[in-house]
Amino acid sequence: MAVPFPPAAARDYLLSQPEFLDLVLPRNVSSRDYPDEITEPFVLITASTNAGPDPVVNKPLVRITTKVPKLEVLGGTVDPEELAWDITSIARDLLSRARNVPFRNCAWTGHWVNGPSVLPVDKTRGVDFPLYGATCQIEFAMKVNRT
Secondary structure, X not given: OOOOOHHHHHHHHHOOOHHHHOOOOHHHEEOOOOOOOOOOOEEEEEEEEEEXXXXXXXXXXXXXXXXXXXXXXXXXXXOHHHHHHHHHHHHHHHHHHOOOEEEOOEEEEEEEEEEEXXXXXXXXXXXXXXXXXXXXXXXXXXXXXXX
């Protein structure tokens, strides 16, 4: 039986947490790619590495990366860089405190690794459309149920 996809486990867990959903709409949480246009806070969840003592106990690193548009697009009064930090910090706290969370054919427990860290301002979409970001990594201890 395959090891479940860790970003999906993180996404499902975060989407069940009201504290996270107070800041990010479910449609803006993905494990695939950034949308062409980001007009609200967006969270990308990826897995960067996977290691462990044996094939039954995997320890993938899950990366949470938040991108937020400039204040003129976002609206409100919260600095976009600070909002990216806050969202990433909340995701980090929720995931790193999670214990024995059932997901498909396994259970996982989160452990904080690093972050949040502020990312350089992303100007790849043009200088008029900067994205402010923050990232963190959580190690998932995933024990696969092989029965």
